[in-house]
Every structure is written in structure tokens, then in C-alpha cells.
Amino acid sequence: MTVVAGEVLLEARGVSKAFPGVQALADVDFTLRAGQIHAVCGENGAGKSTLMKIIAGLYQMDGGELLLRGQPVRVASPLQARKLGISVIHQEFFLMNHLTVAQNIFIGREPKLPGGILNDDRALNERARLLLDRLGVDIDPRVQVRRLSVAAQQMVEIAKALSYDSRILIMDEPTAALTSGEVEALFRIIRRFAAPDTAVVYISHRMEEIKRLCDQITVLRDGRRVASRPAGELAISEVIQLMVGREIAAGARPEPRAVGEPALEVAGLATPALLHDLSFTLRRGEILGFAGLMGAGRTETARALIGADPKTAGQVRVFGREVDIATPADAVRLGIGYLSEDRKRYGLIMQQSVSANIALPSLGRFARRGLLQDAKMDELASQLCQRLRVKTPGVRQLLRNLSGGNQQKVVLAKWLARDCDILIFDEPTRGIDIGAKQEIYGLLRDLAAQGKSIIMISSELEEILRMSDRIVVMCDGRITGVLDNADATRENIMSLATRFASKQRQET
Amino acid sequence: MSGFALKERYRGFVQQGMVLLVLAALFVFFSLLNPNFLTWSNISSLLLASVVTATQAIGLTFVIATGGIDLTPGMGMLFCMVVLALPMTAWGAPLWVGVLAGILAGAALGTANGVLISYVRMQPMIATLAMMLVCWGFALVLAGSKTLSLRDVAGFKDIAMGEIVPGLYTGVLILVGIAIVAGVLMTKTVVGRYALAIGSNKEAVRISGINVNRWEVLAYTICGVFTGISGIIMAAYLNSVPPNTGQSYEMYAIAAAVIGGTSLRGGRASVFGAVIGAVTIRTIYNGLTILGFEDAWQKVVLGAVILIAVFVDIRRRGGEE
Structure with a gap:
């Protein structure tokens, strides 16, 4: 079927999708025209990836309809999406490192020699060569994928999409791992791909790139479409304004409070992969928010700080004393507790009891002449459960029977039992229902008032603004700004969070 | 406490109750088919035959x-038997020296396994497979591929075959003793708690500030000590150290642990179950x-x-996740 440039390729009408506790998409319209490079923007959790996953057949929508060239379609699976000509290039590639470029592109569709048993490698390489030529990239199809740069691997993914005769290419943050030269090459290829009868959906937080590459910008906020306009009509500041929406009421923001001496001072922290020269100070009794987009390096900062991942540089002082934190055991000894965003993986032992989980970091304290005193553990556990209002039938209850909010409180109890004075909360309310959220906020405020020093990493701007005394904003492994709550707005946080270093390089 | 929580809490006991029930059913089955099965002398020798596998399974x-x-219990046992026999046969050392040598050899073996797995990060299966061969080879070298006789060591045989309590072999009493000690280690001390926690979620334990490597090594050391003890009992039972001893014993030990409700995926273990598992295996052999x-x-x-x-274990895990 031939398609004329400008004709509607894909249309989503009134798409809705709910997950337990959250309306991810509400009545969203989205129109993609042939020849377009169409940017989709929004904060973390605005619904971008949910919408793309529905189009790509990974999720099923609750309401609304999808039309492909005017025909209603149901995309039941990724396989069907591909048959309909929709391909997705994810942030992480799905390539088999030990196979060659050509083998990766044609996996499952290898051309056979006559007889249909043996693979025809010559035809395979020839076809791959043709595809790569069409994209204008110079990659040898016989090379193993693991020998290629990240940028070249991305080209292979695009060639693979092309090989399925895809008309719609969805790209999720494709430039995250690329150097500026590679970005230019990618843009050339994207423009070449978006020929008259195809289109590209481009998801990115990098406003400069969007302005240079895209024709149309759709902005989502809280699961709703707030704008869809030609890129030429929208300034970057307008896009950010649309993404973040209204200010929250002044009364909901914390008043400036007196805080104590420095509890944790970090200078020049760096890791091999991501973090560059991070320096910040956390004071006693303070809640220091860490804001930023997904992948900005906030969790990595916490993990490097507590010795869970290796670091290449950085001095750390705890209450004025210079310390060396090489392992999580060192961090715990210094009274630093980390509450991971992934509680199930890094925080809790689901098949053990509430009491056993709370006592885990301090088991040594409960042993008398080598024997553990379960009664004492249970006593402390029930005290803490009462204090933190953990809802559980008893401290011997297995953790997996508790709700998300109560599990989070158990992780907190575990660190309080260990007398930690510095607490690092990574997405403390992720996956927790609204009522329990308020309780966690109350607990954080109480702990700060009692003199605990708290780092709170959060992807929700609202949460950052409601809770933090000061806000550290990160982008791409760097700290791009530190704001007092009184000076912070959604706009200035978001513009700091999208201040990519490569952009600055291009400007100078 | 709600009924649900109660159910959770006693789930472990239910599992062991099942194994006991199966064992009882086997007893009834075999004694109905052959009256010679349920005689004191048969039961008593059946229990004695279970001791070595039970000891290794506990570890x-x-x-x-x-x-x-750990694949070293079988050949590690042979190695420990040679190490404990040599001082007594070659230098005429007293009995306690032999016993101590056997336990220390086991501890050294277990620690070596643990260091390879925990600090050097080798796959447990491969590391202990290699160590199994090393033990086997060393045992043959040290013993000169000959059977070492312990007939001249006064009282050694009695460690397994004596009857402090008339009608009950000493080896069985020793098993009861070490099972109690191991049960306390598993349920009432830090090492057991950490071993189970590491098996459930190693990363969470690490982030909780616990030196995972150290406790992992200790678990292997404990296993090695029990391998050493099994060597002492085996040597006493045979009253000699034949160079062809120990083959396939690791398989029986692993099987006993699994039958007793210990999950090969970690995080769930029962010392009592391991003993019952070993007795079940011996009962099947004896009865058949x-x-x-x-x-x-x-x-x-x-x-x-x-x-x-194993199927039962998979089904149970499936229900948990």
C-alpha cells in the first residue's frame, strides 16, 4: 500500500489505561503522520512509555482505539505489532552479542541453501549489506555485535526494524549513550528513515535535540495529552511549562527550618560508568531531595556512596570525620542506611518474618553466648511496628504477606533498629497507595525533626517539592544545581534536570 | 494471629510431617511384605547405615x-578417613589425635571450598567438583592406594559399633547428638540465620551491611566439619580405610537433604529433615x-x-512466587 506524505499513519483515540492505584493514561489522542519525526515529552510517569507500550502491543488498553491508516486494529502482542509494521528500539538493546550483525538482523528468518536445512550465510550477509547501505552506515555484517560501539549497535537495531519493513519506528531515549558525533550520525539516519511513507516516534528528555530533529511535539502530563503542536511553534521553555503544569499550593511546601551541623559531606564522588565529580552536603535534621530524570544517576550515587558499587574518586565525611566506605558493611557501621527503590531485591527477605527482617542488620546484638534470643527480637520488632504503625497480624508474619507500604516501613524499622542516623530513601513511595504515601511522608518529617538526616531520591516533582528542605538536581551523572525549597519551582527543577553536558559543549 | 498466618508459620512442620508420614508408610509397607523387616536388629542396623549419609546431609x-x-562429602570423607588413620597407623598416635585430625581435615576442606566459591567467585558446582577429584587423588596418594587397617587402634571401632546403651549402636547416639547441635546452629545462632538469609536474597543481606563472603565461607566450613565427622564414623564402622570408599556418597547426602525439605534454591533448610531423609533412603534400600x-x-x-x-519443592516454590 502506498502512503502519501502527510497522510495519517497511526491514530490513537481516547486511549486509557489504569494500573493498580494509578491512572496511567486518560483519554489520550495521538496522531502520527507519514514523514513525521514526532517527539513525545513528559515527566517521569507522565504516561509516555505506557502509550508506546500499548502501540507496540506490550500492554492492552482499557479504553479507546487504535487506527492504522484509518483501519481499526488491535495490537495483541509485540509480534503482531511487528507484522503491522511497528518496531520499537528500546534504551537497552536486544542483541545477541556473540552473533554477527547479519545473524542478529535476520534471527529466526535465516535464508537457507536448497534443501532447507543448511543456512545460506552468503545470502544472509548480502541482504544485511543491502539494508545497512540503505541506511547509509558502514558496518561489516560479518562482525560480532559485541565488537561494535553502542552507536553501531543501535544502527543494527534500526536495520533490523527496517528488515521487517516497518513503517513506524518508536525510539526511546536513543541518544542516552551516544557521543555528540554519533548523535549527528543517528539524526541523519533517522531523517533518512522518516521517508515519505514512514514515521518516527521519538521519546526524549533532551529538548535541544527535539527542537533540532522533530517536526511535531506531543506533551503528556499525568496521563493526559496537554499539547500537540508543530515543533516550530513551541519554545523549549514552553515545553517544560507544559510538562510540569501548575505550581502546588504554597501551604503544602515545608517552611525553612533550622538544621544542624553537616552530617554527610561528599566531595568529588565519581564512578567508572556514570557519575562525575559529585559534591554535596547533608545536614543533621535535614531532608535533602535528589531530583532528576530516569537514568540521571541518583540511585547510582546512593549505591556508590554506601559502597555497594565501586567508585573511582571521592571523599566522604560523616559528622566531620573523614571515612572510607568500601562495602555496605562500612556504611552500616557508620550509621548510614539505604532503602532501595527495589525493596524486594535489595531490601527485604520476603520469605522470612517481619521480626527476622528487622533484626537482620543487628543480629549480633541479639545473641547471648552465641544463641539468638528470638523473644528479644520480637519485642523490639513489635515496638518498632507500633511506632511506625506497620499493619501486620504479628511480627512472625512472613513479609510477603504485607502490603507495599508496610514492607517499606519494615525496611525503615530495620535501619532504626540499627541506630542509623543517616537514611537514604530511594523512591520511598514507589508502588505504595495514596493513604500509605501520606503516612510515609509523616514518618520522614518526624524522623527529620528527631534529628535524623535524610536523603530522599524521588522522580515525582510533587514529592520533592513537598518534602525537601533543599533539592539537589542531577542530569546525566552530574549535579546541575542545588536549590533551597523556597527558590525551587517545577520549571527550574525540570530545566536543571534536562541540562545535558553535551548540549553545553555544542553551544560553546 | 490469623488463620492464614498460622498456616504460614506451621508450613515447615507440615512439610516435615509429610516426610515422616511417608517414612512410616514405608515401614508399614515393608513389614507387611516381610516380617523380618520390623525386627530390632534390622532397624538398629538400618539406623547405623543411615548415620554416615545423615551426618553429611546435615552439613x-x-x-x-x-x-x-557441595559435591565433596563423598571423596572428602575418604580424604578425611586417610588423614585420620595415618597418624594412628603410621606413628601409633592415640585415638583422640585421629579424631581431631579427621575433623580438622574436614574443616580445611570446607574452608577451601568456601573461599573458592565466595571470594574467588567460582561456581559452587564446578569448584566442588574439582575439589572432589583433588580429595580423591590426595587420599590415594597418602594411603598409597592400600587399605589402612585400624584393627590395632584400641577402642576406635567402638565409636560406631559400641553399645553404651545396650541394643543401640554408639554411632546412632552420636548422630542424635550432632543433629541436636546442628539444629541449634541452624535455628538459634547467627550463622544459621545468615545462611538462610543469604540463600533467600544475597543482595539484601549485603545492603544490610553484612559481610556475606565471611558467612558463606563459614557455611562451607561447617559442611566440611560434618564431612570429617562422617569420615570418623565410617572408618570406625569399617574398622579400616579401604581406598574405594566414599563414591556416590555426595549424591545420597544431597538426596537426603532434598527429601527432608531443604530447597536447592536456598533459603529453606531443615536439619531434622536431613536426618529423616537419610533414614528414608536407607529404609528403601534395606526394604528392597x-x-x-x-x-x-x-x-x-x-x-x-x-x-x-524435587518436584514437590518446585511446586511449593511456585506457590510462593
Whole structure:
């Protein structure tokens, strides 16, 4: 079927999708025209990836309809999406490192020699060569994928999409791992791909790139479409304004409070992969928010700080004393507790009891002449459960029977039992229902008032603004700004969070 | 406490109750088919035959609790037997020196396994497979591939075959003793708690500020000590150290642990279950022998029993996730 440039390729009408506790998409319209490079923007959790996953057949929508060239379609699976000509290039590639470029592109569709048993490698390489030529990239199809740069691997993914005769290419943050030269090459290829009868959906937080590459910008906020306009009509500041929406009421923001001496001072922290020269100070009794987009390096900062991942540089002082934190055991000894965003993986032992989980970091304290005193553990556990209002039938209850909010409180109890004075909360309310959220906020405020020093990493701007005394904003492994709550707005946080270093390089 | 929580809490006991029930059913089954089965002398020798596998299985529960595996109990036992016999046969050392040497050899072996797995980060299966060969080779070298006789060591045989309590072999009493000690280690001390926690979620334990490597090594060391003890009992039982001893024993030990409800995926382990598992295996062998089945068929039946035990474990885990 031939398609004329400008004709509607894909249309989503009134798409809705709910997950337990959250309306991810509400009545969203989205129109993609042939020849377009169409940017989709929004904060973390605005619904971008949910919408793309529905189009790509990974999720099923609750309401609304999808039309492909005017025909209603149901995309039941990724396989069907591909048959309909929709391909997705994810942030992480799905390539088999030990196979060659050509083998990766044609996996499952290898051309056979006559007889249909043996693979025809010559035809395979020839076809791959043709595809790569069409994209204008110079990659040898016989090379193993693991020998290629990240940028070249991305080209292979695009060639693979092309090989399925895809008309719609969805790209999720494709430039995250690329150097500026590679970005230019990618843009050339994207423009070449978006020929008259195809289109590209481009998801990115990098406003400069969007302005240079895209024709149309759709902005989502809280699961709703707030704008869809030609890129030429929208300034970057307008896009950010649309993404973040209204200010929250002044009364909901914390008043400036007196805080104590420095509890944790970090200078020049760096890791091999991501973090560059991070320096910040956390004071006693303070809640220091860490804001930023997904992948900005906030969790990595916490993990490097507590010795869970290796670091290449950085001095750390705890209450004025210079310390060396090489392992999580060192961090715990210094009274630093980390509450991971992934509680199930890094925080809790689901098949053990509430009491056993709370006592885990301090088991040594409960042993008398080598024997553990379960009664004492249970006593402390029930005290803490009462204090933190953990809802559980008893401290011997297995953790997996508790709700998300109560599990989070158990992780907190575990660190309080260990007398930690510095607490690092990574997405403390992720996956927790609204009522329990308020309780966690109350607990954080109480702990700060009692003199605990708290780092709170959060992807929700609202949460950052409601809770933090000061806000550290990160982008791409760097700290791009530190704001007092009184000076912070959604706009200035978001513009700091999208201040990519490569952009600055291009400007100078 | 709600009924649900109660159910959770006693789930472990229910599992062991099941194994006990199966064992009881086997007893009834075999004694109905052959009256010679349920005689005191048969039961008593059946229990004695279970001691070595039970001892090794108890040690293994600590390793399997961490999510690891140890293939050295069989050949490690042979190695420990040679090490404990040599001072007594070659230099005429007293009995206690031999016992101590056996335990220390086991501890050294277990620690070596643990260091390779924990600090050097080798796969438990491969590391202990290699160590199994090393033990086997060393045992043959040290013993000169000859049978070492312990007939001249006064009182050594009595460690297994004596009757402090008339009618009950000392070896069985020793097993009861070490099972109690191991049970306390597993449920009432830090090492057992950490071993189970590591097997459930190693990363969470690490982030909780616990030196995972150190406790993992200790679990393997404990396993090695029990391998050493099994060597002492085996040497006393045979009153000698034949160079062809120990083959396939690791398989029986692993099977005993699994039948007793210890999960090969880590995080769940039962010392009591390991003992019951070992007795179950011996009961199947003993019963089938009395009924006149040959050795080859006994192996097939035992294999089937292990498959059932693993299947039950998978089903149970499936329900948890």
C-alpha cells in the first residue's frame, strides 16, 4: 500500500489505561503522520512509555482505539505489532552479542541453501549489506555485535526494524549513550528513515535535540495529552511549562527550618560508568531531595556512596570525620542506611518474618553466648511496628504477606533498629497507595525533626517539592544545581534536570 | 494471629510431617511384605547405615541454605578417613589425635571450598567438583592406594559399633547428638540465620551491611566439619580405610537433604529433615534388599524418590512466587 506524505499513519483515540492505584493514561489522542519525526515529552510517569507500550502491543488498553491508516486494529502482542509494521528500539538493546550483525538482523528468518536445512550465510550477509547501505552506515555484517560501539549497535537495531519493513519506528531515549558525533550520525539516519511513507516516534528528555530533529511535539502530563503542536511553534521553555503544569499550593511546601551541623559531606564522588565529580552536603535534621530524570544517576550515587558499587574518586565525611566506605558493611557501621527503590531485591527477605527482617542488620546484638534470643527480637520488632504503625497480624508474619507500604516501613524499622542516623530513601513511595504515601511522608518529617538526616531520591516533582528542605538536581551523572525549597519551582527543577553536558559543549 | 498466618508459620512442620508420614508408610509397607523387616536388629542396623549419609546431609543443609552446593562429602570423607588413620597407623598416635585430625581435615576442606566459591567467585558446582577429584587423588596418594587397617587402634571401632546403651549402636547416639547441635546452629545462632538469609536474597543481606563472603565461607566450613565427622564414623564402622570408599556418597547426602525439605534454591533448610531423609533412603534400600530386589533396581527406585522430592519443592516454590 502506498502512503502519501502527510497522510495519517497511526491514530490513537481516547486511549486509557489504569494500573493498580494509578491512572496511567486518560483519554489520550495521538496522531502520527507519514514523514513525521514526532517527539513525545513528559515527566517521569507522565504516561509516555505506557502509550508506546500499548502501540507496540506490550500492554492492552482499557479504553479507546487504535487506527492504522484509518483501519481499526488491535495490537495483541509485540509480534503482531511487528507484522503491522511497528518496531520499537528500546534504551537497552536486544542483541545477541556473540552473533554477527547479519545473524542478529535476520534471527529466526535465516535464508537457507536448497534443501532447507543448511543456512545460506552468503545470502544472509548480502541482504544485511543491502539494508545497512540503505541506511547509509558502514558496518561489516560479518562482525560480532559485541565488537561494535553502542552507536553501531543501535544502527543494527534500526536495520533490523527496517528488515521487517516497518513503517513506524518508536525510539526511546536513543541518544542516552551516544557521543555528540554519533548523535549527528543517528539524526541523519533517522531523517533518512522518516521517508515519505514512514514515521518516527521519538521519546526524549533532551529538548535541544527535539527542537533540532522533530517536526511535531506531543506533551503528556499525568496521563493526559496537554499539547500537540508543530515543533516550530513551541519554545523549549514552553515545553517544560507544559510538562510540569501548575505550581502546588504554597501551604503544602515545608517552611525553612533550622538544621544542624553537616552530617554527610561528599566531595568529588565519581564512578567508572556514570557519575562525575559529585559534591554535596547533608545536614543533621535535614531532608535533602535528589531530583532528576530516569537514568540521571541518583540511585547510582546512593549505591556508590554506601559502597555497594565501586567508585573511582571521592571523599566522604560523616559528622566531620573523614571515612572510607568500601562495602555496605562500612556504611552500616557508620550509621548510614539505604532503602532501595527495589525493596524486594535489595531490601527485604520476603520469605522470612517481619521480626527476622528487622533484626537482620543487628543480629549480633541479639545473641547471648552465641544463641539468638528470638523473644528479644520480637519485642523490639513489635515496638518498632507500633511506632511506625506497620499493619501486620504479628511480627512472625512472613513479609510477603504485607502490603507495599508496610514492607517499606519494615525496611525503615530495620535501619532504626540499627541506630542509623543517616537514611537514604530511594523512591520511598514507589508502588505504595495514596493513604500509605501520606503516612510515609509523616514518618520522614518526624524522623527529620528527631534529628535524623535524610536523603530522599524521588522522580515525582510533587514529592520533592513537598518534602525537601533543599533539592539537589542531577542530569546525566552530574549535579546541575542545588536549590533551597523556597527558590525551587517545577520549571527550574525540570530545566536543571534536562541540562545535558553535551548540549553545553555544542553551544560553546 | 490469623488463620492464614498460622498456616504460614506451621508450613515447615507440615512439610516435615509429610516426610515422616511417608517414612512410616514405608515401614508399614515393608513389614507387611516381610516380617523380618520390623525386627530390632534390622532397624538398629538400618539406623547405623543411615548415620554416615545423615551426618553429611546435615552439613550440606548449611551450604544448600545459602543457595550453594557441595559435591565433596563423598571423596572428602575418604580424604578425611586417610588423614585420620595415618597418624594412628603410621606413628601409633592415640585415638583422640585421629579424631581431631579427621575433623580438622574436614574443616580445611570446607574452608577451601568456601573461599573458592565466595571470594574467588567460582561456581559452587564446578569448584566442588574439582575439589572432589583433588580429595580423591590426595587420599590415594597418602594411603598409597592400600587399605589402612585400624584393627590395632584400641577402642576406635567402638565409636560406631559400641553399645553404651545396650541394643543401640554408639554411632546412632552420636548422630542424635550432632543433629541436636546442628539444629541449634541452624535455628538459634547467627550463622544459621545468615545462611538462610543469604540463600533467600544475597543482595539484601549485603545492603544490610553484612559481610556475606565471611558467612558463606563459614557455611562451607561447617559442611566440611560434618564431612570429617562422617569420615570418623565410617572408618570406625569399617574398622579400616579401604581406598574405594566414599563414591556416590555426595549424591545420597544431597538426596537426603532434598527429601527432608531443604530447597536447592536456598533459603529453606531443615536439619531434622536431613536426618529423616537419610533414614528414608536407607529404609528403601534395606526394604528392597529384604524383598530380594537387586542393587540395580534399588538405584532406580531411589532416583524416582529424589525426582518426586524435587518436584514437590518446585511446586511449593511456585506457590510462593
